[in-house]
Every structure is written in C-alpha cells, then in structure tokens.
Amino acid sequence: MTCAMPMPLEIVGLGQPEVRFVWDEGDEDVWSARALRIMCTCAYCVSEVTGAKLLDPATVAEDITVTSMNLVGNYGLSIAFSDGHSTGIYRWKQLLANRPAKATA
Numbered sequence: 001m002t003c004a005m006p007m008p009l010e011i012v013g014l015g016q017p018e019v020r021f022v023w024d025e026g027d028e029d030v031w032s033a034r035a036l037r038i039m040c041t042c043a044y045c046v047s048e049v050t051g052a053k054l055l056d057p058a059t060v061a062e063d064i065t066v067t068s069m070n071l072v073g074n075y076g077l078s079i080a081f082s083d084g085h086s087t088g089i090y091r092w093k094q095l096l097a098n099r100p101a102k103a104t105a
C-alpha cells in the first residue's frame with residue numbers, strides 16, 4: 001500500500017485553545033487555535049485576486065477555540081472556530097509546510 005499524502009492519525013482539540021495533530025507515532029504538532037484561525041486561507045481571509053491577507057490578526061481573540069472539525073476528502077480538514085468562522089479548509093500539505101516550532105525539552 002502506498003500513501004503519498006500524509007494524514008494525521010489523530011486530531012484532538014475540540015473546545016480547547018490548542019489542537020494536536022498526530023501525524024505518526026511520536027510525531028505530532030500542537031497548533032494554537034488562534035494560529036490556525038490566523039492562517040486561514042479562505043476567500044474571506046485571503047484575497048483570491050491578489051493573494052493579500054484580508055484578516056487582521058489583531059481581530060482574532062486570544063482565547064479563540066475550535067468548535068468543530070470535519071475531514072475534507074483525504075487532503076484536509078475544515079475547522080469551525082468559536083468566532084463563528086468556518087469556511088477555512090486546512091490542507092495537510094499546508095499544515096506540514098508551516099509546522100509550529102517544537103518545544104524542546
């Protein structure tokens with residue numbers, strides 16, 4: 001079996017300020033819900049014409065949380081946030097290309 005596209009084994013974080021993506025045994029990323037909200041690439045947050053960011057990060061609450069998550073095909077995840085925003089699709093590829101810095105022991 002070949003699997004070119006990485007897919008998380010587990011995603012945990014409903015109602016929490018952080019979302020944990022487990023990509024593989026011992027290989028995981030912890031994103032803050034706020035960071036995910038800010039990197040949203042939907043048409044409301046990023047101009048489809050110019051690619052310019054339309055979302056002002058200052059308008060995103062510090063205590064924002066994820067209210068629901070749904071797989072989109074096998075390539076990504078749609079996330080609804082506590083601010084009511086739910087149009088963003090987070091591709092695994094995008095998440096892996098922007099992995100948050102790991103806290104080192």
Ligand SMILES: [Zn+2]
Binds near residue numbers: 041043085
């Ligand atoms: Zn958006």
